[in-house]
Amino acid sequence: MTTRVAPKSKAFSLARYIPALGWIRTYSAETATNDLIAAVIVTIMLIPQSLAYALLAGLPPEAGLYASIVPIILYSVFGTSRSLAVGPVAVVSLMTAAAIGNVTATHDVGYATAALTLAGLSGVILVAMGLLRLGFVANFLSHPVISGFITASGLLIAASQLKHILGVDAKGHTLVELLGSLVSHLTSFNVITLIIGVSATVFLFWVRSGLKPLLIRLGLPGKMADFVTKAGPVLAVVVTTMLVWQLGLDDKGVRIVGAVPQSLPPFTMPDLSLDLLSALFMPALLISIIGFVESISVAQTLAAKKRQRIDPDQELIGLGAANIGASLTGGFPVTGGFSRSVVNFDAGAETPAAGAFTAVGLAVAALFLTPLIFFLPNATLAATIIVAVLSLVDFKTLRHSWAYSKRDFWAVAATMLLTLLFGVEIGVTAGVLLSIMLFLYDTARPHVAEVGLVRGTEHFRNIHRHRVLTDPTVLSLRIDQSLYFANARFLEDYIYDRVIDDKALKHVVLMCSAVNEIDLSALETLEGINTRLKEMGITLSLSEVKGPVMDRLQRGDFLEHLTGAVFLSQFDAFEALVSEQPGLTASAEPAAPSRAARFAGG
């Protein structure tokens, strides 16, 4: 019996579903101190980020704060990562904007309600996936598709923020719509807004690239320099807010955040009308899966550094709880964010308690600090978004995949292009379907090598790569793929094409060392091949059949009808079949094998 690797079945334990019960028992004052320091750093970074992502999602700024408070606490109870910081993130906020933009246009529902309904639905989907152990579904998002999607989303997000930098109205969910709308409103741009926006953008780019080395040259310790750098957006916020306030720039057309309620997150109820829920289902599913993929990647990267373990199915439950929390407290869809989690980790967070402390910090901000951002210009928030998302843009994968594998290249390129042209939902869906179709296409046309014996050994190699011994009466084919419905007929066609004009042939041997499965369609095809070869006076044999495959074959009567035999090794098969007519002939000298063939044995 080989071990089929499957999710471990454990007896039910509360600690399994509430991981917090694990770490909380050993929580010490020292750990608390470390968590508290991390929380302070993350809180300072999160204030402008939360406001900005709310803006990106098309929501009032306070929604960003609310979405960062209760969700982070719920995740700290139900999640398995010790370092993940949950809240609004760029790509999910963009997807939220697209989804609620569509649904508010066709349904009688407000933006804020649509957003929290979307979060609630996404939360329920995530929890359901977790309980049903469907975490593996996320695996069907290939790296190229994710990379293409994130890059295109980054460009879309940056484009969507240009209106704030220019101080004009513009909207759209595709690159063409966004740029078209921008151009048509271009004449009404506001000079002062543009100056603030451009200055903030340039400043923030400089903070990212130039400030830290400078600070270190100035003698600041690395950790401190890092902290100051991370606080760059706060500095931009403070300076531009002061400027607008002092110079009365809001009267000169600079759009500002304005009055934000001083309040803890309110209790809110999603709209549970069936019509709205069904309209939001697909977007919620996509947001759930994309959010999960982003979150689990970050969580696993950080966990591996400390030899900690992430349970993907429990992560679904943690993220689901966070989203349900967001839905009930005036938020919008959230997930584990890359930048905030890395900051949290680097700042020394040891347990999810750091997240809970961050939540307290943000609650304090929501209660007391919101009057301070009355004069904060939207252009500054847009600048923080642009600088953050342009770091997501990565065209290297295009070049990389072109060199490595064309199939992967087409998946990246198509996902990127379709996302830019038709929006996030169509882009990512088409990317996933395309990558699955390309994979199926490849498995449907398996690599089949005609093999011969390497002189003086028991090894069989491709006759086109190596100088090998063959016999005109024996055809040995190595099939480099499992046999299943999509390639069964291909094998059939291949064998007939090869066999029909070869009058000397008496035996066909299929070498099955790389055949990990033979499904019912393939079995029936093998039966058909066996029968038809028999009618031509040719026997069919198999060699090197794996244990699990053999187990199955023995359940039916195929082996009884098989005209040849099942040989332990290809060499056994060759010896047994050729012995009838001993004259071996070496095949023609092939071209010199490639370096790889020599290296790995083709």
Added chain:
Amino acid sequence: MTTRVAPKSKAFSLARYIPALGWIRTYSAETATNDLIAAVIVTIMLIPQSLAYALLAGLPPEAGLYASIVPIILYSVFGTSRSLAVGPVAVVSLMTAAAIGNVTATHDVGYATAALTLAGLSGVILVAMGLLRLGFVANFLSHPVISGFITASGLLIAASQLKHILGVDAKGHTLVELLGSLVSHLTSFNVITLIIGVSATVFLFWVRSGLKPLLIRLGLPGKMADFVTKAGPVLAVVVTTMLVWQLGLDDKGVRIVGAVPQSLPPFTMPDLSLDLLSALFMPALLISIIGFVESISVAQTLAAKKRQRIDPDQELIGLGAANIGASLTGGFPVTGGFSRSVVNFDAGAETPAAGAFTAVGLAVAALFLTPLIFFLPNATLAATIIVAVLSLVDFKTLRHSWAYSKRDFWAVAATMLLTLLFGVEIGVTAGVLLSIMLFLYDTARPHVAEVGLVRGTEHFRNIHRHRVLTDPTVLSLRIDQSLYFANARFLEDYIYDRVIDDKALKHVVLMCSAVNEIDLSALETLEGINTRLKEMGITLSLSEVKGPVMDRLQRGDFLEHLTGAVFLSQFDAFEALVSEQPGLTASAEPAAPSRAARFAGG
């Protein structure tokens, strides 16, 4: 270089696209005689069958004759099978009835026009698939899905014909609709119709099972007995027609075929309105693929018996031409039928000219014989359909697949059930999607075996199946699947889970003998695994990497970063890594290996 098996690229030649140019050059008087005899036999069999399938498709009987004349000629020019007989077949006729039933309910178009538009669209789709060499698409219909679909279709067809046997009105495209409609009309059944219908059905079943042995016992030569048996339906037609005519049963409520125009196939034009075409597109695509699969299976079975070759892509063109022909001459969707082709083959047809002769025979029938079927009762036609389709019903696959492979079982069962409950289109679509999803699910959770050295050999085997040598510092994993996006994270999780608590571990070796591909996602995952293992102080090595996989790995920088090495064989890897600390330990004695494990080496 291994030979990647791909469609052969040949220089353009007319004979490639018009296979008739090949056989017609050597056509002799003897061949013509054989073809002519076969044509007479097939014609006699086809007359009632064509009328019956027109009835099944919901069309006037003459449509069945028309659909058998021009299409068969066009196929004989463009098709590659020497024995295939093209015309209306049961399952495609049922699908046609469902498609035109739906479309005439929502669009302003008549039954006949909808049917020939469907045929035309299907023809264009088939030709396009042929030119684009998309024949492989049909391979995604697995045998279990086809079997489940055909069985359920057979039951649906039989149920749809019960109304003719009972002489009532009833309609529907699912089993529930059909039976419900039958029950609600049951009170108005016609006794005489029922007697004719049941008698004809019983007679035809007896002809199938009892007549031939009887005739042979009576001294008739086998071939002659076969011919008489095949003519059974004609006998039923003649007898019941005479009865109705002589006894004036049509005045007593027995529904008859009635006036059928005496005419050669008329020239007809499909309705090319975009709205109708888009409504018919999906049904036409499904009909094309199902028809192609049915046809190619028959063609390949017959061709193999004579060592002839079928070109699947050219077959698409042949069938496409036939359907376009049907569309322009008052027909409906056609394909290569099993029973008529087998009869044609058995009767000695040598070339597609037999098909052309059959077309002439049917044209004569359409011109001169239609008055003779005025009194033919619909119940007789229904009986011929019921007897024909019940031979398609096959529940053995359910039992067979349950024993062989659960995945295949669920595909059969779901296809069968969904076809019966929701109709042919939903049934077959869901079946295909389900079988693909189940395949992907399996490849996403590959078989991974922890292996150890079989004492005294260089072979590595599963530690749970065999008594093998392992070393606490070396973990050897054999991956029985190509590595691609859907299983990359699975491997990652598997390795981390296995490694995290094993403090003695220093080396991980991935044995890649069954890895036929590593895509970009898997490569990036391997890079991630390499990095994280490095952080844990563990090296990562590969062994037995195949040539094509190695070629690709060498294009990137993965091998430079690899903390371990790439070993030619797993034995090399084990020797090199263990030598640092020589104490080998035998793993615990496992349970006795199964017969299969002993046989094939697990």
